[in-house]
Amino acid sequence: MSRQLVVGTATCGVAAGANKVLARLQQVVAEKELDVQVTETGCIGLCYREPLLEVRENGVRRLYADVTPELGEKLALGEESDPVVAKHLLRTDDGADADGTLRHQKRIVLLRCGFIDPGSLQQYLDTRGYQALRKVLRMKPAEVIDEVLRSGLRGRGGGGFPTGKKWQFVAAQPPGEKYVICNADEGDPGAFMDRSVLEGDPFSVLEGMTLCGYAVGADHGIVYCRAEYPKALVRLRAAIEMAREAGYLGENILGSGYSFDVHIKEGAGAFVCGEETALMASIEGRRGMPRFRPPFPAVSGLWSRPTNINNVETFANLSWILLEGGAAFAAMGTERSKGTKVFALAGKVQRGGLVEIPMGMPIRQLVMEIGGGVAEGRTFKAVQMGGPSGGCIPASMSDLPIDYENITATGAIMGSGGMVVLDDTTCMVEVARYFLSFTQAESCGKCTFCRIGTKRMLEILERITAGHGEPEDIDRLLDLGQKVKQSSLCGLGQTAPNPVLTTVKYFREEYEAHIRDKRCPAHSCNALVNYVIDPEKCNGCTLCAKACPSGAIVGERKKPHTISLEKCIKCGRCIATCNQGAIAKV
Amino acid sequence: MTQQTGNSFARALWRTEGRQGDVIPLLQAAQEAYGYVPERAMEEIAGVTGVPVSEIYGIVTFYKQFRLTPRGRYVLKLCDGTACHVNGSQDLEVAIEDALKIKRGETDTELLFTLEVVNCVGCCSLAPVIMVNDETHGTLTPRKVTTLLKKTRTEAKSS
Numbered sequence: 001m002s003r004q005l006v007v008g009t010a011t012c013g014v015a016a017g018a019n020k021v022l023a024r025l026q027q028v029v030a031e032k033e034l035d036v037q038v039t040e041t042g043c044i045g046l047c048y049r050e051p052l053l054e055v056r057e058n059g060v061r062r063l064y065a066d067v068t069p070e071l072g073e074k075l076a077l078g079e080e081s082d083p084v085v086a087k088h089l090l091r092t093d094d095g096a097d098a099d100g101t102l103r104h105q106k107r108i109v110l111l112r113c114g115f116i117d118p119g120s121l122q123q124y125l126d127t128r129g130y131q132a133l134r135k136v137l138r139m140k141p142a143e144v145i146d147e148v149l150r151s152g153l154r155g156r157g158g159g160g161f162p163t164g165k166k167w168q169f170v171a172a173q174p175p176g177e178k179y180v181i182c183n184a185d186e187g188d189p190g191a192f193m194d195r196s197v198l199e200g201d202p203f204s205v206l207e208g209m210t211l212c213g214y215a216v217g218a219d220h221g222i223v224y225c226r227a228e229y230p231k232a233l234v235r236l237r238a239a240i241e242m243a244r245e246a247g248y249l250g251e252n253i254l255g256s257g258y259s260f261d262v263h264i265k266e267g268a269g270a271f272v273c274g275e276e277t278a279l280m281a282s283i284e285g286r287r288g289m290p291r292f293r294p295p296f297p298a299v300s301g302l303w304s305r306p307t308n309i310n311n312v313e314t315f316a317n318l319s320w321i322l323l324e325g326g327a328a329f330a331a332m333g334t335e336r337s338k339g340t341k342v343f344a345l346a347g348k349v350q351r352g353g354l355v356e357i358p359m360g361m362p363i364r365q366l367v368m369e370i371g372g373g374v375a376e377g378r379t380f381k382a383v384q385m386g387g388p389s390g391g392c393i394p395a396s397m398s399d400l401p402i403d404y405e406n407i408t409a410t411g412a413i414m415g416s417g418g419m420v421v422l423d424d425t426t427c428m429v430e431v432a433r434y435f436l437s438f439t440q441a442e443s444c445g446k447c448t449f450c451r452i453g454t455k456r457m458l459e460i461l462e463r464i465t466a467g468h469g470e471p472e473d474i475d476r477l478l479d480l481g482q483k484v485k486q487s488s489l490c491g492l493g494q495t496a497p498n499p500v501l502t503t504v505k506y507f508r509e510e511y512e513a514h515i516r517d518k519r520c521p522a523h524s525c526n527a528l529v530n531y532v533i534d535p536e537k538c539n540g541c542t543l544c545a546k547a548c549p550s551g552a553i554v555g556e557r558k559k560p561h562t563i564s565l566e567k568c569i570k571c572g573r574c575i576a577t578c579n580q581g582a583i584a585k586v
Numbered sequence: 587m588t589q590q591t592g593n594s595f596a597r598a599l600w601r602t603e604g605r606q607g608d609v610i611p612l613l614q615a616a617q618e619a620y621g622y623v624p625e626r627a628m629e630e631i632a633g634v635t636g637v638p639v640s641e642i643y644g645i646v647t648f649y650k651q652f653r654l655t656p657r658g659r660y661v662l663k664l665c666d667g668t669a670c671h672v673n674g675s676q677d678l679e680v681a682i683e684d685a686l687k688i689k690r691g692e693t694d695t696e697l698l699f700t701l702e703v704v705n706c707v708g709c710c711s712l713a714p715v716i717m718v719n720d721e722t723h724g725t726l727t728p729r730k731v732t733t734l735l736k737k738t739r740t741e742a743k744s745s
Contacts, residue, residue: 012709015722047711189667192708227614227651228707230720268610269650271705285609285637287648344710346669352711384668420668420710434671438705444648573684576677576728 003036004056005076007067008114010043010199011231012192016050017068024069028076036076042200044114046101047353049090055080063091101351101370106332108340109316110356113200118235121242124203130248132319136211137256144215145171148318150326152338157183157274157311158386158415159491160337160404166308169298170216173306178218180209181302183279183311184225184232187271188387189438191418193342194312196354198225198232201316202239206249206262208315211322213260216308221262224279227269236264271388271442275490276301276309278444289444290490311416313342333359337403345371347420348378357402364398367421378423382506386415388435388442389495391502392428411502413495427524428507429514433461435499439492450493453484457500467527469515474504526570529585535560537582544574544583595619595627604634609645613652622653658693658700660718660738667706669713674727678714679703681728685735698742699735 005025009018025038044052049065055075064075065088074085091102107113116123124130136144149164170178182205186194198205209221225233240262243249251259265283272278273288280302282288301307317339321329330338337359343366346352350372357366363383367373374380382392391412393400400406407414422431440454457480460473481497488494504511513519520528533544533553538560545553545561552568555561563574563583575583598615602608609631616627623646632639646652662682666675679701683689686699693700709715712724716731723734 011707011722012712012724015709015712015715015724047709050712186708187705189671189706190669190710191706192710195708228704266611266614268614268652270648282610283607285606285635285645287645346710346713347672352669387668418668418710420672422672426672431672434668571680572677573680573728576681 003078005036005038005072006041006054006056006117007038007072008042008044008050008052008054009040010114010196011229012043012047013050013052014231018051020069021051021053021067021072025072025076028073032077034076038076039117040119041115042113042118043110043196043354045110045196045354045356046090046351048351052090060092062089064088065090101353101355101372104361104365104370105356106340106358107356108320108329109197109204109313109342110200110354111320112204113197113354116201118200118202119238121203121239121246124201128323129203129319130207132322133207133210133248134254136214136322137254137258141171141215141217144211144322147322147326148215151321151329152326152333152336153314153317153321153329154337154404155310156313156317156341156416158389158413160414163310163314166298166310167212167216169296170218170306170308173299175217177220177303177305178216179302179305179307180213180216180218180221181276181279181283181307181309182209182221182223182315183274183276183309184223184229185267185274185279186226186229186312186416187274187442188389188416188418190344190346190384190387190420191416192344193354193417195229195232196344197312197316197342198229199235202232202236203243204316204319205236205312206239206243208310208318209262210249210253210260211318212308212310212315214258216306218306218308219259219261221260222265222283222302223262224265224267224273224283227266233264233266240264270444271438272444272490272492275492278490279309280307287444289446290492292489313417334401334403336405341402341414341417343417343419345419345421347384348374348423348426349421350375359403360401362399362401363393364395366402366419367398371421374421374423378425380421381424381426382422382428384412384420384422384431384499385418386413386495386498387418388439389413389491389498390415390418391498392422392431392506393502394506397506411498411505413498425522425524427465427520427522428503428510429461429520430465430522430524432500432503433458433465436461436496439496443492443496447488447490447493449484449487450489450496453480453487454493454496456480457484457497461500464511464514465520465525465527467514467518467525469511471515473515474508474511477501478504523585526572529570530565531563531568531570531572531574532584532586533561533563534582534584537580539580539582541579543577543579547573547577549573593619599630599634602634604636606635606637609635609637609642610649613642613646617652621657622655656693656697658696658698659742660698661700661702663702663704663707663717664690665705665707665709665713665715665717666703667708667710667713669710670706670715673713675714677728678716678726678731681731682716682735685732698739 053067153163154160278288278290297307342356445451540558552564690703
């Protein structure tokens with residue numbers, strides 16, 4: 001077999017320069033007529049070392065990190081013993097990776113992600129793709145649902161409702177037009193699991209939807225995908241075309257008599273459309289506003305027909321479950337949360353990326369062993385889970401095994417899998433303010449408490465971070481938070497106060513420091529810090545004085561400068577321009 | 587608004603079956619063609635779908651994707667997702683504002699740059715990130731952004 005060079009060209013790889021590497025490889029291979037095959041793959045998961053390039057030769061795989069076009073050229077020419085090249089070697093085939101990121105992972109959803117070319121149906125088939133569908137088409141729909149029930153799979157979009165039960169409700173509706181919707185409206189800031197799966201293994205999502213359609217008796221599927229994910233949309237469209245051509249979608253699939261087709265609806269940018277009733281309103285061409293349930297979508301959903309909605313990761317689990325059996329899936333995880341969960345690890349962590357772990361792994365192991373902990377000299381403070389609907393779990397509680405019930409008990413939620421690590425330079429009040437400004441702006445405005453209550457809460461948080469907090473503000477936040485939770489119709493409002501409530505619960509002293517002492521312990525809130533120049537480090541280059549819009553920085557050329565606290569407007573421009581790292585916030 | 591771009595919206599209007607569910611795809615087609623949703627396009631969509639213009643206006647203002655004013659040739663999407671936020675996206679915003687003299691949501695007078703602040707572009711491990719049109723740039727600093735903008739401007743001038 002010839003030598004294969006595989007470049008990770010998911011969105012994060014491309015952002016780090018993977019396209020330039022790919023172009024150079026193709027150029028070199030063509031010019032020198034090398035016997036080398038150059039292909040693309042999806043997210044390999046080690047986003048912190050992108051661009052990544054894997055060399056496959058004689059059944060051996062070697063992964064190289066931080067690849068430049070020059071390095072790619074050397075690899076194409078087979079100069080792997082070059083010491084410069086060897087330094088970039090991250091992982092060899094025996095699974096020994098240089099820093100342990102992959103050691104504790106278990107891949108089901110991401111099985112093919114970062115391995116196969118997402119643009120090749122053949123590679124999907126070669127890795128046992130569509131075998132589950134072949135098997136399922138010989139089963140009765142009720143048997144399929146039983147298998148899913150046995151697996152204990154719960155909705156990966158955040159709610160955690162048992163997938164098999166949801167299917168049962170839809171299947172129980174009288175036959176007729178039914179819909180399967182894939183929720184790919186991944187709107188949580190800090191989450192990129194669904195994007196990576198759609199970009200890296202689109203066929204697995206399509207297969208999952210087809211399996212679901214067969215089980216519940218639907219012949220029409222819709223993927224509702226964010227328009228902000230251009231690459232995912234391109235790959236998904238291509239995958240649908242290929243699947244149709246090969247007879248895995250469309251009329252009479254594989255000669256079974258069962259027909260199922262999938263279309264894409266592009267979202268138009270509204271966080272609330274992740275909520276199922278709002279999502280359906282959006283597909284119907286209206287403002288994406290949630291409505292009262294019941295009737296549940298299983299009874300009356302899209303165009304008032306029975307509708308089954310699952311998210312991308314849920315669908316991506318299904319082909320594995322139906323091929324290996326529900327029991328194999330249920331053997332992993334904790335008592336009530338089975339299988340694995342994909343997390344997008346980001347924030348103040350050393351090795352951010354896409355990881356998949358068995359349920360039940362302690363948060364600490366995920367952050368420290370897989371993520372490599374926070375930067376040297378910093379302290380791990382908390383993780384934020386579940387995005388704007390979730391909350392902050394302090395480092396002191398990080399021995400908690402990850403499952404739906406445990407995470408909910410802390411006041412956060414499992415959510416779709418965004419995990420943002422925070423260190424001692426992150427201000428928890430500011431984090432709460434940030435999330436509330438998000439949900440406040442995204443509230444559709446239907447429920448009064450969500451519309452006005454979040455606004456009032458945001459105003460309180462803004463005044464606390466600006467140093468004008470009042471002693472009663474914490475109680476006001478708690479009181480309003482409860483009321484917003486109780487009086488909102490949909491998940492957005494019911495969970496919007498979570499970031500505030502959890503930070504007050506676990507980091508009350510930070511709120512008090514802002515309010516009482518007018519101090520930000522993390523030195524993050526601009527209004528509560530002072531900028532100073534370290535005379536030891538300052539070399540008097542005058543860059544900061546030129547950048548300062550208020551003329552607060554004075555000093556002679558080549559002599560240490562000083563900042564006038566009266567004139568300083570705390571805009572941060574001086575820190576951004578300083579080459580010496582001489583300016584600090586205290 | 588060139589002849590050619592306008593036609594892609596016209597084609598979408600011809601092809602549509604004119605159901606309520608087609609309103610958002612048609613608005614997207616209009617924006618794709620013109621860079622924003624002109625009032626005339628909303629009227630055309632109302633004509634083929636039978637949905638009142640007032641309701642269409644309500645839809646346009648509900649979704650963040652739609653704009654009612656033209657944009658610059660380069661749209662800067664500054665990501666302010668959680669990871670970017672804690673990694674200094676505000677500093678990037680200040681740098682862009684300084685370099686282009688525009689604030690979020692605004693377009694410069696040459697119609698070259700538009701600055702938008704978006705929730706999350708899903709490249710969290712490369713935070714902070716901005717997108718210039720469809721191209722993503724990661725692990726930025728205020729200085730790198732300034733260089734990037736200069737380079738983009740030079741590119742624009744030379745083409």
